[in-house]
Amino acid sequence: DQQVKQNSPSLSVQEGRISILNCDYTNSMFDYFLWYKKYPAEGPTFLISISSIKDKNEDGRFTVFLNKSAKHLSLHIVPSQPGDSAVYFCAASAMNYGGSQGNLIFGKGTKLSVKP
Amino acid sequence: EAGVAQSPRYKIIEKRQSVAFWCNPISGHATLYWYQQILGQGPKLLIQFQNNGVVDDSQLPKDRFSAERLKGVDSTLKIQPAKLEDSAVYLCASSSRRLANEQFFGPGTRLTVL
Numbered sequence: 001d002q003q004v005k006q007n008s009p010s011l012s013v014q015e016g017r018i019s020i021l022n023c024d025y026t027n028s029m030f031d032y033f034l035w036y037k038k039y040p041a042e043g044p045t046f047l048i049s050i051s052s053i054k055d056k057n058e059d060g061r062f063t064v065f066l067n068k069s070a071k072h073l074s075l076h077i078v079p080s081q082p083g084d085s086a087v088y089f090c091a092a093s094a095m096n097y098g099g100s101q102g103n104l105i106f107g108k109g110t111k112l113s114v115k116p
Numbered sequence: 117e118a119g120v121a122q123s124p125r126y127k128i129i130e131k132r133q134s135v136a137f138w139c140n141p142i143s144g145h146a147t148l149y150w151y152q153q154i155l156g157q158g159p160k161l162l163i164q165f166q167n168n169g170v171v172d173d174s175q176l177p178k179d180r181f182s183a184e185r186l187k188g189v190d191s192t193l194k195i196q197p198a199k200l201e202d203s204a205v206y207l208c209a210s211s212s213r214r215l216a217n218e219q220f221f222g223p224g225t226r227l228t229v230l
Contacts, residue, residue, distance in 0.1 A: 106158030
């Protein structure tokens, strides 16, 4: 059973417009969420994260929104650029009993294509 | 700062053969992870090391997979014998104590089992 779901396998957006990538989770114990970006033949690269005590985190063109009641988060990219074309993975983790952060659970990814 | 290094980048073997992957994490990173990423899926954790000790290997198929990190730095992941369903990209990642959530990934090793 998938605990982290990215229901859109792909998304196509025009350059300069907003890209919105969505992610849903089922485990209410998750308290830390991350987005990774992956280019072909490379490993995932950390993009942005958010703790469950926040509902928004912004870093330049990238903003992550967290809706805990809906168990939903989204990544907004504004404005989108052709270089943003990649696979985006949503990941989540929960605090262990020992107080350390648990392992990352990844979604299946969404392939973003930004067209010039 | 050098990133996570992995070798080989590609490997093709016959089923029932053995294969080993090597990972060198970012200098000073105490935690090292091995992930398996099957085509169309997200990375799935196989094993996590803290220094040279295993923290979590609950999803490692121990009848055929093994991993070690003897000196708390480099790590090797071995599959013996390989099955067709082991075809995947094997990713190594590392993280520091201070930013344990932010894992830095290597380029991965693409394994094809024929």
